[in-house]
Amino acid sequence: MKTEDLKNTQEYKYGFSTDVENIRAPKGLNEDTIKFISKIKKEPKWMLEWRLKAFNRLKILKEPDWQKPKYPKINYQDLYYYSAPKSVSEKPKSLDEIDPKILETYKKLGIPLDEQKKLNGIAVDAVFDSVSVATTFKDELTKKGIIFCSISEAIQKHPDLVKKYLGSVIPLSDHYFATLNSAVFTDGSFVYIPPNTKCPMELSTYFRINASETGQFERTLIIADKGSYVSYLEGCTAPMRDENQLHAANVELVALDDAEIKYSTVQNWYPGDENGVGGIYNFVTKRGACRGKNSKISWTQVETGSAITWKYPSCILQGDNSVGEFYSIAITNNHQKADTGTKMIHLGKNTKSKIISKGISAGKADNMYRGLVEIKNKASNSRNYTQCDSLLMGNKCGAHTIPYIKNNNSTSTIEHEATTTKINEEQLYYCNQRGLDQEEAVSLIVNGFCKDVLQQLPMEFAVEAQKLVAISLEGSVG
Amino acid sequence: MLNIKNLEAKVDNKHILNGLNLNIKPGEVHAIMGPNGSGKSTLANILSGKNGYETKGEINFDGQNLSELSTEERAQKGIFLAFQYPLEIPGVNTNVFLRTSLNSIRKARSEKELDTLSFLKLVKEKSSELGIDEKFLSRQLNVGFSGGEKKKNEILQMKILQPKLAILDETDSGLDIDALRIVADGVNSYKNKYNAFLIITHYQRLLDYIKPDFIHVLSKGKIVKTGNAELGVELEKTGYANFT
Ligand SMILES: Nc1ncnc2c1ncn2[C@@H]1O[C@H](COP(=O)(O)OP(=O)(O)O)[C@@H](O)[C@H]1O
Ligand SMILES: [Mg+2]
Numbered sequence: 001m002k003t004e005d006l007k008n009t010q011e012y013k014y015g016f017s018t019d020v021e022n023i024r025a026p027k028g029l030n031e032d033t034i035k036f037i038s039k040i041k042k043e044p045k046w047m048l049e050w051r052l053k054a055f056n057r058l059k060i061l062k063e064p065d066w067q068k069p070k071y072p073k074i075n076y077q078d079l080y081y082y083s084a085p086k087s088v089s090e091k092p093k094s095l096d097e098i099d100p101k102i103l104e105t106y107k108k109l110g111i112p113l114d115e116q117k118k119l120n121g122i123a124v125d126a127v128f129d130s131v132s133v134a135t136t137f138k139d140e141l142t143k144k145g146i147i148f149c150s151i152s153e154a155i156q157k158h159p160d161l162v163k164k165y166l167g168s169v170i171p172l173s174d175h176y177f178a179t180l181n182s183a184v185f186t187d188g189s190f191v192y193i194p195p196n197t198k199c200p201m202e203l204s205t206y207f208r209i210n211a212s213e214t215g216q217f218e219r220t221l222i223i224a225d226k227g228s229y230v231s232y233l234e235g236c237t238a239p240m241r242d243e244n245q246l247h248a249a250n251v252e253l254v255a256l257d258d259a260e261i262k263y264s265t266v267q268n269w270y271p272g273d274e275n276g277v278g279g280i281y282n283f284v285t286k287r288g289a290c291r292g293k294n295s296k297i298s299w300t301q302v303e304t305g306s307a308i309t310w311k312y313p314s315c316i317l318q319g320d321n322s323v324g325e326f327y328s329i330a331i332t333n334n335h336q337k338a339d340t341g342t343k344m345i346h347l348g349k350n351t352k353s354k355i356i357s358k359g360i361s362a363g364k365a366d367n368m369y370r371g372l373v374e375i376k377n378k379a380s381n382s383r384n385y386t387q388c389d390s391l392l393m394g395n396k397c398g399a400h401t402i403p404y405i406k407n408n409n410s411t412s413t414i415e416h417e418a419t420t421t422k423i424n425e426e427q428l429y430y431c432n433q434r435g436l437d438q439e440e441a442v443s444l445i446v447n448g449f450c451k452d453v454l455q456q457l458p459m460e461f462a463v464e465a466q467k468l469v470a471i472s473l474e475g476s477v478g
Numbered sequence: 479m480l481n482i483k484n485l486e487a488k489v490d491n492k493h494i495l496n497g498l499n500l501n502i503k504p505g506e507v508h509a510i511m512g513p514n515g516s517g518k519s520t521l522a523n524i525l526s527g528k529n530g531y532e533t534k535g536e537i538n539f540d541g542q543n544l545s546e547l548s549t550e551e552r553a554q555k556g557i558f559l560a561f562q563y564p565l566e567i568p569g570v571n572t573n574v575f576l577r578t579s580l581n582s583i584r585k586a587r588s589e590k591e592l593d594t595l596s597f598l599k600l601v602k603e604k605s606s607e608l609g610i611d612e613k614f615l616s617r618q619l620n621v622g623f624s625g626g627e628k629k630k631n632e633i634l635q636m637k638i639l640q641p642k643l644a645i646l647d648e649t650d651s652g653l654d655i656d657a658l659r660i661v662a663d664g665v666n667s668y669k670n671k672y673n674a675f676l677i678i679t680h681y682q683r684l685l686d687y688i689k690p691d692f693i694h695v696l697s698k699g700k701i702v703k704t705g706n707a708e709l710g711v712e713l714e715k716t717g718y719a720n721f722t
Contacts, residue, residue, distance in 0.1 A: 425529075430565040432549035433526050433558075434579035434635065435586065444578060448569030448618070 012270055013471075015240030018105045018210050022129070025082035027213075031055065034183055037082050041152045041186075044159060050167070054182035057173040064176055068368045068400065069308045069337035071281060074246060081184045083129045083211040102128055105208065123148055125189045125205045127218060137201065147192040148203055151219050154190035161192055165223055169252040169289045169316070178285040181217045181250040188218035188249070193228035193259075202458055207236040207249075209269070209280065215246040222252070224259035226292065231262040233461060236269050236305070242278040244307060245270075249284045257292030257319065262300070264457055265313075266465055269305035271472075274363075276335030279307025286313035287343075290322035290351075298325040299342065300456040302465045304472040307336060312370070314343035317351035317379070324353040327453040329465075331472050332365030332397070341371035341402075346379035346412070355386040358450050360469075361397035362476035372404040375412045382412040390420040391449050393442075393476050443470035479504050479674055480525075480643060485535035487517075487524055487699070494520045496699040497535070502643070505671040509685055509710065510678045512696035513718045518678045519562055521696070522647045525676075526559040527552045539643070554586035556642030560632035560649050562678075567619040572631065575619045576601065580638055604637045608664050625652040633664040644668070645676045650684040662687030682714035697721040 025036040034055055038048040063074075085099055105128070123137035125148065141148050147158060155162050170178050189205040209216050224230055236247075247269065253261050263286075272279025282305070288297035299313040309332075315324025326342035344353035359367040373384045390399035401418045423445060431441035447454065447466050454462050454469075480502040487495035494517045502508055512518055524531055527549035537544040544552065567575065581591040592600070605612060608630055620628050629649050636644050646665070650658055665675065665688050677688065685693070685707065693710050695703040695718070702721050703709065 424565070427565050427567055429528050429549065430561065430567070431579075433553050433561075434575070434639070435550050435553040435582040436579060437548075437550045437582070440578065440582060444570055444575070445567055448567055451569035 014237035020085040029076045058179045061176045067339045080214040083214040127207045145194040151188045151190045177248045177283045185217045185219035188220040191222040193224045195225045196227040199230040204233040218249045220251040223254045226256045227258045229260045233264045251286040253288035255295035258294045260296040262298045265301040267303045272307040274334045282306035282309045284311040289316045293319040294321045296323040300327040303330040309338040316345045318347045320348040321350045326355045327456045328357045329450045329453045331360045332367045334363040336365045339368040341369045343372040346375040346382040351382045353384045357388045359390045362393035364396045366398045368400045370402045374406040377408040380411045384414045386416045388418040393423045481538040483536040488532040507675045507690045509690040509693045516696045517699040558641030558644045560646045562647040564628040566621045570619045572615045626657040647678045682710045685710045
């Protein structure tokens with residue numbers, strides 16, 4: 001491949017920005033900003049109080065610094081906390097009212113929002129900077145009693161559910177970034193599946209950061225009531241900018257008795273350029289509570305974007321016989337850094353967890369798996385199986401695995417396996433000898449390495465993810 | 479088809495090939511024999527385009543200077559190497575690998591890619607000829623295959639990819655007598671007047687089943703003797719002592 005071609009294919013395909021007029025809160029993190037957000041969203045008083053409580057906690061919390069990837073200090077007073085396209089700051093009632101430029105943006109991203117062309121049987125909530133711009137398939141879902149809307153709408157229309165569950169998995173004062181989110185979160189998705197209901201389609205949220213100097217703080221809350229099932233997918237992209245942008249989301253999942261939530265992420269925020277300039281700081285708190293007996297939460301993530309990814313989607317296995325799963329692919333190239341993994345906290349009896357992590361590093365990137373498995377003393381006959389595999393491409397990248405293991409019940413077992421391999425010149429040669437060019441060969445080998453995780457994704461997204469995996473590693477060998 | 483003139487090869491300043499000459503015409507079977515470390519695999523690797531060798535001399539394949547072609551281009555033009563040590567690629571289904579490979583080669587030759595059905599039919603036919611169980615093809619490429627299975631898989635790939643020049647690097651090593659016969663049958667059934675074989679081996683054994691037109695003895699990076707099938711029998715008796 002000529003260098004010219006290589007440049008073109010390697011370029012971040014979602015790097016364009018959309019020129020729309022924005023409504024913004026004044027810069028800075030303070031009570032006025034929080035009041036501004038709450039007011040523009042027409043929130044009830046309890047919500048504002050909740051936010052302010054979080055803000056007061058934040059004042060005494062310290063930004064954590066134990067993680068591997070270090071970053072320059074963020075000036076929280078120099079950020080915008082709310083930015084919304086003017087045209088949707090009053091949430092449009094129908095798709096016709098959305099700024100065509102925004103619809104065009106989503107079309108370019110491969111996410112058509114107009115009802116005619118909506119993705120095959122997948123309901124989409126689209127979040128543009130700080131607001132949700134459109135939710136598709138609403139009527140069909142409503143018939144089944146399923147609620148799928150923006151969190152802002154849920155706060156107004158379903159306050160009892162929100163009050164009951166918001167912050168019930170990630171407490172207000174959990175840690176710095178989670179608390180920051182609780183104070184200033186702007187939008188995100190809300191899902192409620194009523195008892196004994198299987199959600200008939202994939203639910204999906206698409207997050208897009210557009211505005212500059214803006215933090216994105218989205219909040220997602222998913223509740224699967226007794227005996228229900230839902231599969232949810234989020235995708236993310238951002239324009240190429242030479243500044244670092246902060247994305248600090250909170251995601252809370254609650255599964256009641258016999259319920260199952262499958263949560264998949266394909267994260268492709270702008271990773272910065274090949275010299276490490278720009279890119280998103282992806283500092284996200286994701287936590288699921290298997291609150292009922294026989295409940296199950298399964299996290300699958302494909303993390304290919306962001307300058308720094310720092311997240312540990314976790315499961316709190318409270319209900320007896322509950323199951324937690326974490327499947328992860330984290331790819332870091334150039335100067336990207338990832339410190340990711342999971343926490344599995346076993347509280348109930350006969351609880352099971354499974355962790356499959358695939359880390360791939362190329363260029364000068366660093367990739368860290370960090371995971372906690374904790375079996376509490378009452379969690380008898382519980383089991384964990386962890387497998388962490390790292391794949392290195394080249395000599396300048398790094399892979400690290402730090403498992404934290406605490407077993408307080410002698411009837412329970414924890415099993416951990418880890419491997420580190422280098423992408424092998426011989427394997428590449430073998431593929432080349434069979435007529436595959438370098439890119440095809442890398443893609444084949446890497447996708448083989450990731451297979452256990454890719455096959456967890458819903459079909460439509462598995463294919464996309466496979467391509468994404470190949471694209472994010474283009475040009476990283478030979 | 480293949481013309482090698484004065485081929486020299488070095489790795490880390492160590493001379494491995496020292497002026498090797500070889501001509502192969504369509505329809506011919508050439509065997510290269512020689513002691514361990516004489517440079518047999520090196521020759522196979524250089525022909526198929528492996529990186530890391532410093533070479534001098536000329537190699538022409540079908541009228542084209544091989545040094546101008548990348549490894550995959552050589553494969554696409556019809557050079558196939560059955561590896562002495564086939565590589566394991568975890569997570570990659572053998573069928574998927576075969577199909578990706580066949581379609582890359584077909585694409586490069588401006589032929590239509592095979593759809594799933596036609597491909598499966600082709601694989602079924604070729605694998606049954608080699609007595610390979612189909613189930614085996616849905617396993618990860620070479621992972622957990624026995625030595626013999628790996629070698630049979632190489633011959634299966636050869637039969638599916640239909641190369642002009644097939645280089646077999648010690649495909650017979652580590653095979654029991656039944657597997658050896660199957661591999662030899664695989665070669666014999668593929669052989670025709672348009673393609674050619676370069677068979678690297680250590681033992682006369684394989685040559686009882688595959689009749690070579692020429693046998694070359696490689697020693698210290700040079701062909702020191704060329705003969706017909708008789709030479710193999712002689713070598714079996716005397717060993718390589720006379721040539722080192
Ligand atoms: N990459 C390499 N680096 C250093 N020495 C090598 C390398 N490849 C081959 N050699 C040496 O070159 C000689 C020929 O090797 P090889 O071609 O594998 O022999 P054969 O296949 O005939 O047994 C051996 O002495 C071997 O150690
Ligand atoms: Mg050898």
